[in-house]
Amino acid sequence: MDVFSDPANFDEYTTGFLWILKLTAAGGFAAFVLGVVLAAMRVSPVPVLRGFGAAWVNLFRNTPLTLIIFFCYFGLYTNLGLVLSDELELNNFWLGVVGLAVYTAAFVCEAIRSGINTVDAGQAEAARAIGMTFFQNLRIVILPQAGRAVVAPLGSILIALCKNATIVGTIGLAESSNAMKNLINFNGDQVIPIFLVFAGTFAVVLIPTGYGFGWLANRLAVKR
Amino acid sequence: MTTGEPLIVLDKVNKYFGPLHVLQDVDLTVDRGEVVVVIGPSGSGKSTLCRAINRLEPINSGTITFDGRELPAEGKALAKLRSEVGMVFQSFNLFAHKTILENVMLGPVKVRKEKASVVRERAMKLLDRVGIGNQADKYPAQLSGGQQQRVAIARALAMEPKALLFDEPTSALDPEMVGEVLDVMTSLAREGMTMVVVTHEMGFARHAANRVVFMADGQLVEQDTPDAFFGNPKSDRAKDFLSKILTH
Numbered sequence: 001m002d003v004f005s006d007p008a009n010f011d012e013y014t015t016g017f018l019w020i021l022k023l024t025a026a027g028g029f030a031a032f033v034l035g036v037v038l039a040a041m042r043v044s045p046v047p048v049l050r051g052f053g054a055a056w057v058n059l060f061r062n063t064p065l066t067l068i069i070f071f072c073y074f075g076l077y078t079n080l081g082l083v084l085s086d087e088l089e090l091n092n093f094w095l096g097v098v099g100l101a102v103y104t105a106a107f108v109c110e111a112i113r114s115g116i117n118t119v120d121a122g123q124a125e126a127a128r129a130i131g132m133t134f135f136q137n138l139r140i141v142i143l144p145q146a147g148r149a150v151v152a153p154l155g156s157i158l159i160a161l162c163k164n165a166t167i168v169g170t171i172g173l174a175e176s177s178n179a180m181k182n183l184i185n186f187n188g189d190q191v192i193p194i195f196l197v198f199a200g201t202f203a204v205v206l207i208p209t210g211y212g213f214g215w216l217a218n219r220l221a222v223k224r
Numbered sequence: 225m226t227t228g229e230p231l232i233v234l235d236k237v238n239k240y241f242g243p244l245h246v247l248q249d250v251d252l253t254v255d256r257g258e259v260v261v262v263i264g265p266s267g268s269g270k271s272t273l274c275r276a277i278n279r280l281e282p283i284n285s286g287t288i289t290f291d292g293r294e295l296p297a298e299g300k301a302l303a304k305l306r307s308e309v310g311m312v313f314q315s316f317n318l319f320a321h322k323t324i325l326e327n328v329m330l331g332p333v334k335v336r337k338e339k340a341s342v343v344r345e346r347a348m349k350l351l352d353r354v355g356i357g358n359q360a361d362k363y364p365a366q367l368s369g370g371q372q373q374r375v376a377i378a379r380a381l382a383m384e385p386k387a388l389l390f391d392e393p394t395s396a397l398d399p400e401m402v403g404e405v406l407d408v409m410t411s412l413a414r415e416g417m418t419m420v421v422v423t424h425e426m427g428f429a430r431h432a433a434n435r436v437v438f439m440a441d442g443q444l445v446e447q448d449t450p451d452a453f454f455g456n457p458k459s460d461r462a463k464d465f466l467s468k469i470l471t472h
Contacts, residue, residue, distance in 0.1 A: 044370035045298055125280060126317035126376075131307025133300065140334060145321050173248055 003187045003194055004048040014055035016179030017201055023165035023175065027100035028158055033100060040138055042113050053109065065099070065167050072099040073171040089173065096168030100161060109159050116142055148220040154163065157213025158162025159206050176201070231256045231387055231418050232277055237286035241271055247271050248442040254420060259413045261429040262324070262422045263270070263449075264439035265465060270422040271314075274391045275440065277420065278309045290387060307335050310380030310388040314395050316372040318364035324375050325360040331383045350378040354408050370401025377408055387418040394425055401427065406457065426469065430454060438462045 038085040041053035062066065070197050072095040076082040084094035119142055166177040174182075180198045184191050229230050232254040239247035246269045262270045275281040277288060279295050279302055288295045290309065294301045318327050326346040331339045341356045354374035356367070364372055373393055382386055390409065394402045406428050412464040413419055423429065429436050429450055436453040438446040440461045446453065457463045 050376075120320075122313060122315050122317035122319075123319060126311075126313065126319065127311075128312035129280065129306055129309075130337040130379070131303045131305075132331075133303050138335055140330070141319055209282060 003183055003190045004197065009183055009187075011093050012174070012179045012182060013197070016174055017219075019168075019173055019175035020162065020165045023093070023096055023168055023193075024162040025157070026097045027165065028095060028105060031108050031157075031161065032154075034105035036143075037113060038105060038109035039116065039198035040135075041136075042109065042115055043142075045134060052176075052204035057106045057109055059106075060103050061110070065103050065164055066168055066170060068103050069096060069099040069167050072096065075178075090123070092168070092171050095171060095200035096165070096173060100165060100168070104157060104161050104164075108154065111150050111153040111157060112143075112146060114153070115146035115148075118149040119145045124187040144179040147224075148217070150219060152213055155210060158213070162192060162206060162209075163202065165178060177216055229256045230254070230421065231258075231291055232312070232420070233287075233289040234277075234431070235275075235289070237276065237283050237288060239269075239276060239281065239283045242405045246442050247276070250286070250442075250444050252437065252444060252447075254418060256418055257416045258434045259419045259421065259432055260435050260437055261433035262420065262439060263426070263435045264445075265422070265430060268284070268439040269442040270439050271391050274389050274420055274422045277389055278306050278311055280311070303335070305333065307383055308386050310383060310385035312373070312376050312379075312380055312388065312390045312393045314392040315377045316364070316369070317353065318372055318375055319378070320364055323361050323363055324356060324367070327364065327375060328379045328382045331379065345377070347382055350381050351375070354378045355404070368401060369397045371387065372405045373401075373405045374408055377405075377412075381412075388412065388421065390419065390421040392422050393449075401423075414422075424469075426454070438463070438465070 004013065038056055041049040042057075073092070076098070077095055079093065082095075083091060084098075085091040089138045093099060123141055123145065124137055125135040132140065166175060169175045169178040176198055180194060183194050187194065230253045232252075234250055234252040237247050237250040238245070243392070248269075250269075250273060252260075252273075255297065261427040262273060264270050272281050276283050277290070279288075279406070290305060293305075296305060302470070318324075319330065322330065322337070325344070325347055328350060329340065329343045332346070333340050348360065350358060351360055354377055356371055356374055356436075359371065364375070367375065368377060377388075377393075393409070394405050395406065395415075402425065406425060409419070410432045421428070429448075433450050435447055436450050437444060438453065438459070446457065446462050448458075454465045454466065457466055
């Protein structure tokens with residue numbers, strides 16, 4: 001464990017994991033908002049919106065995340081000149097957030113849509129029959145009931161997102177996987193301890209997250 | 225208590241489910257204040273007819289007019305029309321995540337933007353009227369089927385509708401709970417509410433209806449006053465149907 005007694009190395013380790021947490025938070029928030037909008041599109045009565053939602057899901061769910069992140073960097077930034085921050089590292093961070101959000105939103109959308117399918121069709125019909133519009137129906141009747149069925153799957157998606165965030169390392173962000181690679185390069189005799197510390201950090205954060213979502217899902221379960 | 229003033233008019237209505245022609249050139253006029261009971265064998269199109277009136281089932285051809293206006297297509301105008309037509313379902317469809325009181329208040333507050341305090345008072349009166357006032361804070365799953373259906377009627381009434389549609393309101397109930405729901409419906413009928421009731425309850429048809437409509441195979445076969453229809457059915461199809469249900 002000598003590696004981490006060096007303050008510079010320890011700093012590299014904490015900074016790396018902090019990037020992961022920031023990517024997860026920003027990407028998760030954006031993916032959730034986008035996913036809800038996509039799910040609303042996929043159940044809407046407007047065929048164009050349904051088609052758009054379906055196309056999004058099929059395109060991004062079936063493209064490797066590495067490719068999407070690469071595209072954000074080489075396509076959006078290098079080629080199309082999209083600059084999200086003047087600071088190079090922050091720019092890479094936000095490009096990574098875009099890629100993660102666009103990709104993860106497809107999974108969020110499908111989780112929410114399957115949640116919507118657990119709500120009895122009669123609920124939506126009764127809401128329509130008292131004169132609710134599509135959006136009122138979704139907001140007041142459907143989503144609150146679908147949400148309960150969606151909590152556990154969303155937890156899994158969040159955990160996957162946190163681990164996927166390491167892929168943003170490929171476009172030059174000093175997140176955990178890059179930090180680990182660096183430390184290994186300079187401390188070839190301590191590969192196993194370095195690996196265990198990095199992997200252990202993910203486990204320490206993610207295992208309670210999983211249990212937390214499981215507990216929440218049980219608490220919110222609908223009494224039927 | 226009919227006024228002779230038409231509220232719901234169906235003209236040459238046709239509806240298909242795939243190759244199945246479930247409504248065939250159906251003409252029907254329901255006057256303001258009239259109670260029309262629709263009976264007929266399963267699969268005859270009664271429920272579809274009922275659901276077409278507030279466009280829960282879109283029709284393929286013909287016109288349906290409510291209160292002088294043709295039914296709008298999807299959108300705000302249709303939502304507005306639906307808020308004026310109450311609907312009671314076979315499976316109650318109370319909002320499972322809302323309390324009884326919230327179920328009744330939701331329409332007036334969210335759809336008609338009325339003040340919650342005013343609506344609460346009206347909702348409690350309606351719940352008292354259907355005999356569930358003391359259960360207002362419970363959730364639908366905690367109530368019996370008969371109680372849930374009475375709440376569903378209160379929910380429809382809270383919108384102060386111009387007409388009420390009932391789609392087999394007692395078919396999903398245990399036998400001992402049918403009466404409590406029919407009692408509420410009978411009193412509504414006496415007060416002059418315009419009602420279209422799809423049901424298998426012949427007793428209700430006899431004593432509460434102004435007119436009985438008999439449907440079979442997607443067609444409106446016969447319509448008459450309850451006494452005339454049950455006493456002297458004209459069509460063979462109606463005679464056959466009545467002989468099967470009234471011999472037991």
